[in-house]
Structure formats: structure tokens, C-alpha cells
Amino acid sequence: MSWRVANECADRRFGSAARKQIIMFLADKASDDGSGIWCSKGTVQRHTELGESTVKRTISDFLREGILIETGRRPCKNGFTVIYRIVLARVMQLESMAEPDDGTGSTVDPVQPEPGTGSTVDGVRGPLWTPNHPKTIHKPPTRERAKAAAVEDERFEKILAAYPKDRQRGKAACLARIREAVKEGVDPDDLLRAVQAYATESVGFTRSKVCFADNWFADRRWQRFLDALAEERQAQTALAADHHARLATWVRDRSPMCKHITAPQLAALVTAGLVTDGQLRAAGLAA
Numbered sequence: 001m002s003w004r005v006a007n008e009c010a011d012r013r014f015g016s017a018a019r020k021q022i023i024m025f026l027a028d029k030a031s032d033d034g035s036g037i038w039c040s041k042g043t044v045q046r047h048t049e050l051g052e053s054t055v056k057r058t059i060s061d062f063l064r065e066g067i068l069i070e071t072g073r074r075p076c077k078n079g080f081t082v083i084y085r086i087v088l089a090r091v092m093q094l095e096s097m098a099e100p101d102d103g104t105g106s107t108v109d110p111v112q113p114e115p116g117t118g119s120t121v122d123g124v125r126g127p128l129w130t131p132n133h134p135k136t137i138h139k140p141p142t143r144e145r146a147k148a149a150a151v152e153d154e155r156f157e158k159i160l161a162a163y164p165k166d167r168q169r170g171k172a173a174c175l176a177r178i179r180e181a182v183k184e185g186v187d188p189d190d191l192l193r194a195v196q197a198y199a200t201e202s203v204g205f206t207r208s209k210v211c212f213a214d215n216w217f218a219d220r221r222w223q224r225f226l227d228a229l230a231e232e233r234q235a236q237t238a239l240a241a242d243h244h245a246r247l248a249t250w251v252r253d254r255s256p257m258c259k260h261i262t263a264p265q266l267a268a269l270v271t272a273g274l275v276t277d278g279q280l281r282a283a284g285l286a287a
Helices: 003-010 017-029 041-048 052-065 143-161 171-183 188-201 213-218 223-253 256-260 263-271 277-282
Strands: 068-076 079-086
Touching: 003 017, 017 041, 017 052, 017 079, 041 052, 052 068, 143 171, 143 188, 171 188, 171 213, 188 223, 223 256, 223 263, 223 277, 263 277
Parallel strands: none
Antiparallel strands: 068 079
């Protein structure tokens, strides 16, 4: 994310709480010049908890007003995702939220508060600081955040390491795509299982038939493995529900088969509300 873009957007009035919430979410995804925003409207909706129609209408309004522009498209499982860019020059034309300063009268030969910005390229303002000062101002990491980031990086490295070794390429790009997926809500452990499943599936393939890692992550080819994993879990949940229903019937009928029910299974039946303590006692399963 870019603190510069986020700060510029935070200091301007966008007309409503929903518009401000959406632009701040997009600013969180942007580079220092406002570009590189790659997230679907569904992702914006999930993270802002706004209505689908509100998100679609607001982004359309931003495009019409010139606050956003489309700079490209990237393929995804549902077709493509539009890549946006926040036009900082247009944002800075909006009304400021800063309180007006008290008038102090005119000054003679006032001191220039910052170096000249020079010319602009494609509507993007030049640097606010001297060239040896980064435009992005990072918050100093706390010990806890630094430790959490290290753990996260280690997990992402482990995911990439599971990919077929002779087809690993573009480490930085791969880690960036992994980070994006996790930020969208993908469980890192599930992503690791998807990579491992592809590695197992491609064993014995000729080298030309195995996708390079950077393309594999960029095209989100892990999605089909996650879909299969979700289906498997749903099937296992359904089987467990059927099994618990059968055990509950044994308890209610005081079947001799109750002796085969384990203590964890009894606890699960009670927690699920399938049997009561009275029914357990009647079946001789509880004191």
C-alpha cells in the first residue's frame, strides 16, 4: 500500500461515507502514483461490507468523474479483473477536510515550504521531497508487527518452495501473488495444499507441460484445487452429520449399539443438540 495515496484521499471530501470507504480501500491497494489497483468489485464489497449495487454505482461514478481510470485487465477464474488507477491530480482538486488556518496577514518573501514539483507526467504530481527522500512514508514497525511479518514471509516462502523446483521462476512476483491471495481471504494452508496437489499431479509430466511458477500464480491456477478441497470438506461434513444422526437415533432408541459410541462422539451429539443429558442417562451412557 501507499501511505501517500491513502493520506491524499483521507484529506479530501468525497461526498458520502460509502464513497470515502471505497476510495480508502482502493488507496490501500495502490502504488505511490495511484496505479496497480487490482481487486474485483466483489472483493471491495466483502471488505467494506457495503451493498453490491453501492460498490458498482460508486466505482462507475469515480470513473465518470475522473477520480479513477482503467489501465488494463488481468485474467481470473470468472474472466478478468479490471486494473484501476487513482488520479491524484483529480483527487487533489476535491474539497480539503483540513480546518482553515487563522489569518496571519501577508508575508514578505515567504519561505517555500517544499522543493518545486516540476512538471507532471500523465496528471501525477511530482515528488514532495528531495529525490533522496522516499515518497512513501512507512509507519515504523513495532516488534509485534515485525515478528508477524517475518512469520508471514516464512509461510509464503514455504508455499513457493512446494512448487516443482525446475519450474520456479519470478520469486518476487510469485510471493506478491501469494500475498494478494491471502489478503483476499485465501487460507495459506489451503494454498499450500493446492501447490502440493499440483506438484503431485505434474509428476512425470515433461518439463514443457509444467507451468512456470510466476504464470501459475498470476493466472490463479490454484483455484481449481481450492474448489476441489471445498467440495471434499462439504462431503466430509455431510458424512459426519449423517453419522451423528445415526448415533443420536441409537441413543434415543436405547439401542445396544450405544456401547460403541465414544466419549468425544457423545460430547459432539450434546453440543449439536441431537440428544439431551436425560436421553444419555436413559441409554446408560451418563451418570
